[in-house]
Amino acid sequence: MAEYRTHMKIIGDILATTRDDLQDEDGASVTYLIRKANISHSRISIILKTLVSQGLLEKTGNQGSNKYKISEPGREFLQAYYTFTNFANDFGLSI
Amino acid sequence: MEFLLENILNLIGFLVGLVIGIMSYIGFRNTGSPTLFRLTIAFSSISLGFFVIWTGYMVEDFVTKTGSVERWIQTLGIAIQTVGYFFIAFSHSIKSFFPKSSYFRSVGIIPLFLVSSVQLEHIFRSVSFILLAYGAIETMLSYFDNKNKGAISVSVGLGLLALGEFVGWYSFVFPESILYSASMIIKIGGLIALFIPVSKVPLTKIKFNGDLE
Numbered sequence: 685m686a687e688y689r690t691h692m693k694i695i696g697d698i699l700a701t702t703r704d705d706l707q708d709e710d711g712a713s714v715t716y717l718i719r720k721a722n723i724s725h726s727r728i729s730i731i732l733k734t735l736v737s738q739g740l741l742e743k744t745g746n747q748g749s750n751k752y753k754i755s756e757p758g759r760e761f762l763q764a765y766y767t768f769t770n771f772a773n774d775f776g777l778s779i
Numbered sequence: 780m781e782f783l784l785e786n787i788l789n790l791i792g793f794l795v796g797l798v799i800g801i802m803s804y805i806g807f808r809n810t811g812s813p814t815l816f817r818l819t820i821a822f823s824s825i826s827l828g829f830f831v832i833w834t835g836y837m838v839e840d841f842v843t844k845t846g847s848v849e850r851w852i853q854t855l856g857i858a859i860q861t862v863g864y865f866f867i868a869f870s871h872s873i874k875s876f877f878p879k880s881s882y883f884r885s886v887g888i889i890p891l892f893l894v895s896s897v898q899l900e901h902i903f904r905s906v907s908f909i910l911l912a913y914g915a916i917e918t919m920l921s922y923f924d925n926k927n928k929g930a931i932s933v934s935v936g937l938g939l940l941a942l943g944e945f946v947g948w949y950s951f952v953f954p955e956s957i958l959y960s961a962s963m964i965i966k967i968g969g970l971i972a973l974f975i976p977v978s979k980v981p982l983t984k985i986k987f988n989g990d991l992e
Contacts, residue, residue: 768810770980772815
């Protein structure tokens, strides 16, 4: 059975991919992120737009081939995400 | 002896609740997670509930000196704690705690106005026991899913608090027995067990960020 993922977990997966699992130095393409995060194109587009506007991701690449890299605030957010995921897990909950 | 234990219990409850509440709030501010927001409300309420009772004992000890704490203060503190226990249980997906019918919702509160504060205290203790037992079982079940050892400690903590509530409630049957003191010692053990995994959370390099929608 497929595991249910919260919105927060999907964001965590996307940020973790852009931090740990990049295709090349320019960043990860949308197609690559769709495959890694296992999420639809329409949904990931909204999330990526939000993450870029929040400063957690940086958009790189030229027009037509957008790529995404994690920013410094994104790294800090991901660190906090892991810390508080463990914190919530201690209470038998997921964030 | 009971007075001293009561003071220790309420002070520890206030501090443990406050620390976990603050950590949940920091987590909420950093991640925007609704789960952490519910935990913030839960542990803030628990902390406030213990603080109200502790304040009642302090006022009695240093100001009024009547020999016993005002019953309504005790009831108020327990009621506020019950709200906190509700939010812990609610985080474990209690979706139908209240009746769906608006009629039952409106009349359901009436019995609370027909009973004395002593009876209210019994009701709140009973509800707290159910909520805490539910939270303990759900937390233990989550351990079997993710094998997170901290969940055992939290589950034991909630379980001991539930047991403490039950023994405390049962002590009304045998008022002069050791049961009430035992209930407070059990609850102190529960609060310590709750705090153990939380004390291991590394908070270095975590700062407040804007909420993520």
